[in-house]
Amino acid sequence: MQRISAFAETAALMGDPARANMLFALMDGRALTAGELARFAGVTPQTASGHLARLAEAGMIAPAAQGRHRYFRLASSGVAQMVESVMSVAEELSRRPLPVTGPRDAGLRRARTCYDHLAGELAVAIAGRMAERGQLVLGHDGAALTGAGVALLGELGVAEAALDAPCRACLDWSERRPHLAGAPATALYRHFVARSWVRPRQGTRALEVTRAGEAALARWFGIAL
Amino acid sequence: MQRISAFAETAALMGDPARANMLFALMDGRALTAGELARFAGVTPQTASGHLARLAEAGMIAPAAQGRHRYFRLASSGVAQMVESVMSVAEELSRRPLPVTGPRDAGLRRARTCYDHLAGELAVAIAGRMAERGQLVLGHDGAALTGAGVALLGELGVAEAALDAPCRACLDWSERRPHLAGAPATALYRHFVARSWVRPRQGTRALEVTRAGEAALARWFGIAL
DNA sequence: GCAATGCTACGGCGCCGGCCGAAGCATCAT
DNA sequence: ATGATGCTTCGGCCGGCGCCGTAGCATTGC
Structure with missing residues (x-):
């Protein structure tokens, strides 16, 4: 229960288009400023700021204050791997599924x-x-x-x-x-x-x-x- | 762009608590009925039906009609691996981040x-x-x-x-x-x-x-x- | 000092989507 | 046939959240 909700929150953080764009921009390991990430995601700085705060709060990205800039990077290679794996499935699902069939009864479980x-x-x-x-x-x-x-x-x-x-x-x-x-x-x-x-x-x-x-x-x- | 939106949709599908519960229930490779998944997720059958339709539509789970039951299973081991990797990060993020610092200028990039x-x-x-x-x-x-x-x-x-x-x-x-x-x-x-x-x-x-x-x-x- | 720049906090708006009740359609049982 | 069971569709409600405009704070540069 506890872990499933943590799972859902993590996935939901990636599930917003603006945040997904930000994560992609950070996938090469560089640290980008809040403004750059805002432009990349196609939202205003104040909107981006909110997204970044949520990602940082969750520990998915790490902030680094530097003068009047704030740089953000992915918090760990684990996060990058996760993004990678979700991406690979998303890619794969750009194709299609299929059905199966079967009977129904009781007491015949063994053979x-x-x-x-x-x-x-x-x-x-x-x-x-x-x-x-x-x-x-x-x-x-x-x-x-x-x-x-x-x-x-x-x-x-x-x-x-x-x-x-x-x-x-x-x-x-x-x-x-x-x-x-x-x-x-x-x-x-x-x-x-x-x-x-x-x-x-x-x-x-x-x-x-x-x-x-x-x-x-x-x-x-x-x-x- | 196209792939980022596919990524976000995939992640968003996992990001709902009810759907996350369903995916977890399917993680052992068994196929479960819509009703069982509804109970597992703690929602009514009609709500579950909607979630399952979306997951199946996306190709993340595969339906198998059988008499008056519909069984669902994860569509592929790739999906299971993805769930696994998100889970592992979610687990890891139950701990905390940290900051860094630095200067600013131009023309000094080389050394x-x-x-x-x-x-x-x-x-x-x-x-x-x-x-x-x-x-x-x-x-x-x-x-x-x-x-x-x-x-x-x-x-x-x-x-x-x-x-x-x-x-x-x-x-x-x-x-x-x-x-x-x-x-x-x-x-x-x-x-x-x-x-x-x-x-x-x-x-x-x-x-x-x-x-x-x-x-x-x-x-x-x-x-x- | 003052202005410019970068970012964040707050408030309000609008929409998406998750939820359920009611109803409909299959399949199975008697 | 009739009823029970399992699932889905439809319609409506409502809460959450993504969005921006405005305003405020910090840093930098003149």
Whole structure:
């Protein structure tokens, strides 16, 4: 709470166009006078004075009195880095986003099918571990098997043909993290069933993980549910 | 201009307490529903809806419709890093700033004395180069010679006794970057005069850099003015 | 001394934007 | 179908803040 409000205040200080201009003018490490900053920001000196007082009060810039001038500089390299990082995101956001989908239920959290692939804790754990191990590049919006990933699944016995097809990342409603979807995920699910690592239950999408399944998960993925 | 306004808008989006709370709630990478985010931010669903629409419109968060729920997640790790960096500065600014001083004139930019030490382009270049080479730790508010710095000045012939004394950083009004002050800087200036590397001019604080001085600057500091 | 310059303090204006209540539209449940 | 739930849109209120004009203080220069 306390820190979130400090965060919001810091961000809000950068969020005013006049102040943003001032911060940019100071980004090269030089110290500028209040008047110069006012001109740079396109406001009158008295308006600038108020902005500068607020920035200084917050500790984001540091004043240095010098005769009848007052010089201001960024208070630290940390501030410059912050401005830099906000700028980089702002730049990136000059492009666009995208959507995802999924189901809804309860009691199926552990393991279930999601159309034609695995979902639930099990699937999220598999995707997460594969990503950790560099076998999978996992985004919220997309996924791709790496060479190591293809090798693992091939060794495991999944049909090679399916592994060339593209993956998708599917948002898991119970875990709220992505799990693997697409042709490779379908092949993987079928393989799990063929080996009796998971067993579908009658009249529900829930899956029972067998003892053999637990052993296989530990062996191939290093997962203990 | 264009990018500065994008910067300000991005920062302003983070600058509202309700939105800041939402962003924090999403920082662990999970996707949360609009209602959950509303509760987290302490606002009504309709208010939250507006905030979420703005964040999504800007591309800072990504929506995922799912039945009668809408899940939101941070749009990218870049956004998370930005939040992180703003947070770190906000944390740091829960502490305080400080002032500096200096003179004013014209035509003395290249080299001059500042009370009892060097100032102007010359002094700023020396301080900058020494900092680059790890001989000096230079802040806007303070400075300290490292072991390498003490070694350099000692080798150069500056009285060892002075090198143990503390340094100051002095804001250079013409360069608007800090140069070195304090006892070591005074000793260095005297050394420059003794070796005729700089020659004071009558009735002014300006210094003339001699040919020997230029050679010495190149040799000891790697500086070509 | 006086005037000029640079900056700040104060007061008032206007607008942007955050807030909620009411209402509307989807999806899900029975 | 009917009601419940989740979310959004609309409209109106209100407070905060960014803006400037005026005035005042400090420093500099004549």
